[in-house]
Amino acid sequence: MSSYEENLPDAASVAVVRTAELDRLRHLTCQPGGEGRLIAVFGEPGAGKTHLLSALVRDRQWTVLPATVHRCARSDREGTMNAVRKLLRRARLSSERQRESPGVTGLSRHRPQPDRELVVIEDAHLADERTIHELAGIAEGTPPPLVDVVVSLRPRQTPEALTEAVSLTAAFGRTARIELAPLSDEQMLAMTSVPPPYDLRRRSRGNPFSLRALQALDHSTRSGSDIAVAPFEFTVLTEVRGLTLNEHYVLNAAAILRSRFDVELLAEVAELDALVVSAAVRGLVRRDLVRVEPVGALFSVRDEVFGTLLRRTIDPCWAARAHQRALHRLSARGQAGTQLGFHLVSSLSRVRASELAQIVDASYEIMETDVAECVSWLTPVIAEAPVSSEIGMRARLALSTAFGRIGRMTESRDLLFLVHESGGLMDPLVLAEQVASASMVEAVLSQDVQTLGLLNEHLARPDLRRSPVWPRLVFARGFRTTMLGRMPGRAETEQALQAARDGRDDLTAAGLLGLRSLEATFSGEVDRALADATAAGEMLDRGPEHLVARHLECLFVVALAHLYLGCYVDAQRQVRRGVDIARHCQRIFLLPALLVLLSESERHLGQLEQAREAANAAIVESGPGNSLRHTQAVALKSAAEVWMQPVGSGRARSLAQQALAQQSPAQANVNGSASIAALTLARCAWLDGDPAHCVTLLLNEGKGSGLRTIPVAYRNTVWEMLCAAGMDVGMPLDGWVRSSQEHARAVPMPHNLAYADLTRGHLCRVRDSLAEAAQCYHDAADRFASVGMGIEQCYALGQEARVLGELGHADRSSRTARLAAEMAHRSGAATMLDWLGRQVIDPVPAELETETGPVEMFGRLTDREREIALLICTGMKRREIADRLTISMRTVDVHLTRIYRKTGVNSRMELALATRRKASGHDYATRF
DSSP: OOOHHHHSOOGGGSOOOOHHHHHHHHHHHTOOSSOOOEEEEEOOTTSSHHHHHHHHHHHHTTSSSOEEEEEOOSTTHHHHHHHHHHHHHHHHHOOOOOOOOOOOOSGGGGSOOOSSOEEEEETGGGSOHHHHHHHHHHHHTSSOOSSEEEEEEOTTTSOHHHHHHHHHHHHTTSSEEEEOOOOOHHHHHHHOSSOOOHHHHHHHTTOHHHHHHHHHHHHHHHHOOOTTTHHHHHHHHHHTTTOOHHHHHHHHHHHHHOSSBOHHHHHHHHTSOHHHHHHHHHHHHHTTSEEEOSSSSOEEESOHHHHHHHHHTSOHHHHHHHHHHHHHHHHHTTOOHHHHHHHHHHTTTSOOHHHHHHHHHHHHHHTTTOHHHHHHHHHHHHHHSOTTSHHHHHHHHHHHHHHHHTTOHHHHHHHHHHHHHHOOOOOHHHHHHHHHHHHHHHHHHOOOOTTHHHHHHHHTOHHHHTSTTHHHHHHHHHHHHHHTTOOOOHHHHHHHHHHHHHTTOHHHHHHHHHHHHHHHHHTTOHHHHHHHHHHHHHHHHHSOHHHHHHTHHHHHHHHHHHHHHTOHHHHHHHHHHHHHHHHHTTOGGGHHHHHHHHHHHHHHTTOHHHHHHHHHHHHHHSOTTOHHHHHHHHHHHHHHHHHHSOTTOOHHHHHHHHHHHHOOSSOOOTTOHHHHHHHHHHHHHHHTTOHHHHHHHHHHHHTSTTOTTSOHHHHHHHHHHHHHHHHHHTOOOHHHHHHHHHHHHHSOOHHHHHHHHHHHHHHHHHTTOHHHHHHHHHHHHHHHHHTTOHHHHHHHHHHHHHHHHHTTOHHHHHHHHHHHHHHHHHHTOHHHHHHHHTSSSSOOOSSOOOOOSOOOOOTTSOHHHHHHHHHHHTTOOHHHHHHHHTOOHHHHHHHHHHHHHHHTOOSHHHHHHHHHHHHHTOOTTOOO
16 A cells, blocks of 8 residues: 555646646746736745746746746845846847747647747745835836736735725736635545545645645644644745744744633733734734634734644743643633533543543534534543443544544544443433434445444334433434435334424424335325325424534425425425535535535436536535545536536537446445436437437346336336337337326326326327327426426427427417527537427527516516516525515415416516517417
8 A cells, every 4th residue: 555645646737737827827928929928926835936937937947938936935035136127127128039049859849939038036025125116017018028927916915005006907918916825626636636525625624735735734643643733844844934033932822722812811821912913913924824803903823734743843841831821811811612622632631530521612612613623622531531431431422423523434423432331420411313324324325234233223212202302313314214215114213203292303303204205105105104294394494503413314305205205395495405514514524415416416407517416516515435425426517417417429428437336236225326326328329310229228237117226206207218119110109198198197296297298298109199198298397387497398399399380380380499498508418409490490599599678568567467477487486576575475375376477478487588589579378
């Protein structure tokens, strides 16, 4: 196995992830012209300015005009400044320059050739006053240079004169200003061969130096070796070089206090006079080592990673005494346990049981906001307290919870079994709660069953049956069963639901209602399932964020119930809230699963771009230890690309094949990633004109026309695809249509009924009952519109347009196709637009003009009806409209019925499109 250091290449060999900024630099420095310009690259410390500029310099090293690089430093400032000024003076006085450049070889022969010299000045904010004045003059063009000058600057340390000159001239195009924003998740993953987990990416805040330093610190903690951290510590020591003795003490005290401290507290910890500390703080602020908080006269060390590395360089004896002084002073001020925990852990030279208990209590408090900090606090506690003691058991259970939340399931499970097997006197309710939590984390991350026996053992204990934790245990077992694609027992769920209601545990009751809704859905009791899902959603809506964060699995189940019921808008709303809470409260283990559900709900709603982005996020968040969610995310991304990809690109096919190659054959799962990928491949084959291959793929995946191996939620979709492809091949459709009709009758949800209408329309076309087929397709489009499935509605309208054309109704066919094309264009469905263009004689334009203009009032509508119609067109739902206008949903429905009758439209989507047509001057299909 290769070492950590071998997997981290040196800075010169790391790929440049800021490709957009590098391309812009290349473009700016290769433009022809007689004058040069100043190019200012602004970025926070560690943002990658040096790495970016070194890539630019390497590009020019084989050309006839290579770059000249100077770095400003406090140690040799005069020599560096003289060299810079000499070069700038020679460039300004030169009246001629080389215009012809011979052919070059090497890396740069395929790139634009530079037209003038390039001067790169790193850390220009450290330049002396005279050089800053010259750089400001270059920015203002007095006189204009004959070279390009690229400077790297830190925003907080750049002198005001240079900042103002760059800002003013950049507004008029004289100077180029490039801001290095924080890296995105994709850029951070591409930056290093060691994929950083979500926790490190969040703590780094998109800063490349901080991310690599955190990776090194994490490796150091796990391996016990400090070799990987040494280069980053040296960088910090270089940063603080040149400070006075008092400034060193004040900066060390600031690193001990970390954030939100005042001068008085800083003076107490540094053991210096307040006036001396105040003067030192002003100097540290100027050097951006300490920053001023926006509220109050408070200060913080520059950032978390800088403070962590700085603390590692402080004398440990002085640091321990400083932590003690900070602890006493903060205790005297009455600070909370979360403020004292860090200092308690850092001053454990003399271990006291009361202090260990304080650390464990504080770790439970901070776990909701910073799991990494919680882990760092509890790790030394379990080294001091044996597992047989009460503090040792509490600390190990808390650490097990923390490890589970960030997805380190193996360590979480080991600690849980260690406490269970210790036989110590532990609160059975606390242990049972942790067993339930660990079991649900295990169900989300994998299909292991190592904690299932422990969960069943606790469920069988009679003393826990009447306890408040018993409904949570029942939900945990039902959650595990659901994640495997099976349904829990109804009787036990009913008993636990009643116990949760009696105990006023609304969030656990919501989760149990979600389980009951799923069971009713697959039993065909749609009305009861919808009522349970709606009641569960209302309970979650009433729950505050901190409580929902502790029961995020309940939100997941309720969102899954809405998804299977076809209530995609409600599912999307719940999942978006869950994703926000998971990120904010660091429930990392559930984040990929929530993003998978978000992608699926948005794809059904026709929001293809958002669905693809959610799938991309799920791919990023599902690291190497969560291959199940990674496969599902790739499959869902392929499903979003089917109608969205450019015609003939093959992206969807490639992604689907990748998902099928990664699919684990062990068991099915709740999201059915293999079925999604197979359906994507089949649809791609059908769109490419190979319906026979489409039928073969679907039958192989479903192991026959009964589709027993296809998840229930996708069976009607597959039957419709079989009918569409079989119609093109000339195969008999009766069996597939019959199966689809039976499934729709068994589970009569709008989208199932819509797919059944499509299959019946295909059968009518085969039997030459074209008028009946057109009506079936129209009914399917209406049903899809009722649940907001825009892309499926486009597909049904396209089928209707084709049949209308075969009936000879060219005008109606063209109008229907154009309606579908407008909807597809709004969803960015390029392949759908191409397919729609093949369904009618008159081609549908691939790109529609943007419609603008004031929306005229609807002449035949009342004021209230006009108001509701406009709110519908802005995307508001019926419940939101009722809340905004302070009327009941029944009143909204009555008004909507009158609006549809007066305007001649049949759905909210048609109403929005008709409004846009009216704004553009088109009057067809409307009666406004």
